[in-house]
Amino acid sequence: MTRPPRPAARYDGFAEWYDANIGPYAEAAGREMLELLGPGPGRCLDLGCGTGINLNRLTDADWSVTGVDLSADQLRLARQRAAQGIELIQADATDLPFQAGTFDAVACSLLHTDVEDFGAVCREAARVLRPGGRLAYVGVHPCFIGPFARNPPGEPPELHPGYRNTAWTTDGFSDGIRRRAGARHVPLAELLNAFLGAGLRLTKFVESGDEDFPVRIGIVATQ
Template sequence: MRSAPYDEIADWYETEFLARARGADVGGVRRALRALLGEGRGTCLDIGCGTGAHAAELRDLGWTPVGVDVSARMLEYAAGRLPVARADATRLPFRDASFPAVVTVMAHTDMPGYPAVLREAARVLRPGAAFVHVGVHPCFCGGFADRSDPGAVVIRPGYLTGHWTTDSWTDQGVRARVGAAHLPLPALLHAFLDAGLVPERFEEGGEPVPFVLAIRARRA
């Protein structure tokens, strides 16, 4: 398995990037995860778990988290927070219908093949079980979005096409270091439907312009 871009920034991500928001629910990520996943029992698979930043939240909801990520260095941090496996999210090392819940939190823009990831999420979900996606908002975040004014977002050409970019209005974020994939909203929603995941609830987070979009879907 090839080295992942996050291997090079794992220490910065854990000790600086995440530390800036320690204790704060930036963009309402935790609120969205709690609202859409809800309390439950059994194993919840966290796809793209990174350093395991959301393991405690999943446990608080009653779930037993298990994480997968392609970055070995990120998983060194995550291993102290939840059981982990190094794996490509487009080829998960789990049997069909293994999990009563699957989530991915602020990770889909790190996965250029996200439609394939959604198909894998649907495959390993039990029939009728929930998949929760919490990610950056496709309409207001990306290389096309200038968020340097806290009160407004300037949308420039580029939203309508899927792409990978390191363009960013700030050098303090992840995208400027490792890049990010973009799917316009219709393409993202169609990828859910094509994977056999039926969206049923939505949340937005961030003020005054949302930068988080969360979706709860059921395996058809």
């Protein structure tokens, strides 16, 4: 069967900038994601692997890792970073090139604001998980991070109208990654229902960050 054309990769063209500016935040999210996932062995899909920040961390935890990302530019850096034996594939997270039940685990971080339909991502993740397999996800906290929120350093967040606005936008952000790639805000209920709607069972829910308010949200779900 012929696959439809891939959607445009919004992260092409500034992979080095991403690593330099977003890398520390992505590293923190990756550490939390691995803590939620736990060690292998087994086959693990790093879904939306980006520049490969989590690839070797997963391998060190005894997982046999396959990384997938839509951006050829980000995969270019991931290939430079990846240890021997890690497979990297360019693919759309909503249309994965794997048979059902291929993986024992799916690891994913900082993805839900980067796609038009996170529910479709969760359905694909559920499809490629074996029965009993687990998914660990860490993303920005939808109640405190988004185009409606201003987060001055060292100060409490300022929340403005717009929490229910889920349109793709580059507005309301500082001159960073979202000005370049845009984002789609996903309210908390929609985020949780994406997992439930895929037939996954939520087993753990955490909030994290170094501030007095949570900046990241972590979810573990099982097939």
